[in-house]
Amino acid sequence: MKKYFPIFLTIAILFSSCKTEFEKVRTSNDPEMTYKAANQYFESENYLNAQVLYEIAIPYYRGKEEAEDLYYKFAYTHYHLKDYILASHYFKNFAKSFYASPNKEEAEFMEAYSKYKLSPNHKLDQSYSGDAIDALQNFINRYPESEKVAECNELIDGIREKLELKAFEEAKLYYDLKNYNSAISSAENMLIDFPDTKRGEEVRFLILQASYNWAKNSVFEKKEERFKDAIEKQAAFVKKYRASDYKEEAVKILEDSEKELKFIENVRLKNAGTEY
Numbered sequence: 001m002k003k004y005f006p007i008f009l010t011i012a013i014l015f016s017s018c019k020t021e022f023e024k025v026r027t028s029n030d031p032e033m034t035y036k037a038a039n040q041y042f043e044s045e046n047y048l049n050a051q052v053l054y055e056i057a058i059p060y061y062r063g064k065e066e067a068e069d070l071y072y073k074f075a076y077t078h079y080h081l082k083d084y085i086l087a088s089h090y091f092k093n094f095a096k097s098f099y100a101s102p103n104k105e106e107a108e109f110m111e112a113y114s115k116y117k118l119s120p121n122h123k124l125d126q127s128y129s130g131d132a133i134d135a136l137q138n139f140i141n142r143y144p145e146s147e148k149v150a151e152c153n154e155l156i157d158g159i160r161e162k163l164e165l166k167a168f169e170e171a172k173l174y175y176d177l178k179n180y181n182s183a184i185s186s187a188e189n190m191l192i193d194f195p196d197t198k199r200g201e202e203v204r205f206l207i208l209q210a211s212y213n214w215a216k217n218s219v220f221e222k223k224e225e226r227f228k229d230a231i232e233k234q235a236a237f238v239k240k241y242r243a244s245d246y247k248e249e250a251v252k253i254l255e256d257s258e259k260e261l262k263f264i265e266n267v268r269l270k271n272a273g274t275e276y
Contacts, residue, residue, distance in 0.1 A: 031057055035061065037053055038070075038073075048077075055074065071097065075091045085118065088112075095111065108143075111139075118132065123166070139152055164193075178217070204233075215229070235254075
């Protein structure tokens with residue numbers, strides 16, 4: 001242990017020295033020194049120390065020439081530290097406070113982009129995704145000639161793909177859980193929300209399957225109406241997708257549905273004869 005003690009001691013002394021230098025600036029009450037050190041930390045990508053010192057310096061430079069640069073970098077420290085909620089907030093405040101700044105457009109883009117970074121995996125709640133789409137679209141509306149417009153459109157498309165996938169998986173989950181009515185509603189809403197979806201054929205076949213299974217698992221009094229609905233959906237599906245990979249299954253659904261309707265009709269006639 002003694003052999004390694006000097007190394008640990010040296011590391012401890014170096015760490016203490018660095019910390020002392022930062023603390024010296026932090027507690028200096030010298031705005032110029034604080035701002036200068038914050039910029040040095042920012043340039044060296046030590047965004048946490050830069051953020052702490054910028055926050056201290058802001059009140060001293062409010063209304064002065066340096067305030068614009070200071071606040072702009074302060075917003076970026078939050079972005080680089082992946083605190084995207086506060087980053088979006090501070091970029092928005094910068095754009096409002098420094099409306100004549102050459103960095104205003106960049107700040108408004110970063111406000112929207114920070115919201116985009118909050119958009120989670122498609123399996124999670126997508127509230128942030130909606131906010132991001134609105135913010136990106138607002139940027140496009142404000143700066144239609146901006147070189148960032150193409151990027152914004154790509155980001156919006158990416159989020160919409162995520163939302164579409166979430167809607168599709170929700171419909172499939174309802175189907176797998178045998179909640180066929182909810183599967184139909186969820187899938188139909190997806191087609192309304194995403195009319196140009198590449199999953200159109202798969203979604204419509206899911207609706208057809210769910211309609212057939214809903215009819216098959218219904219109480220007797222509801223079967224006729226629901227099998228007829230399934231047959232209508234089958235006809236619409238094969239008309240729209242004549243060369244579908246699901247065509248064989250769709251034909252079987254039609255045949256089974258027609259058999260079920262004949263059985264229902266026979267039961268009705270038998271009951272009518274019994275009553276007579």
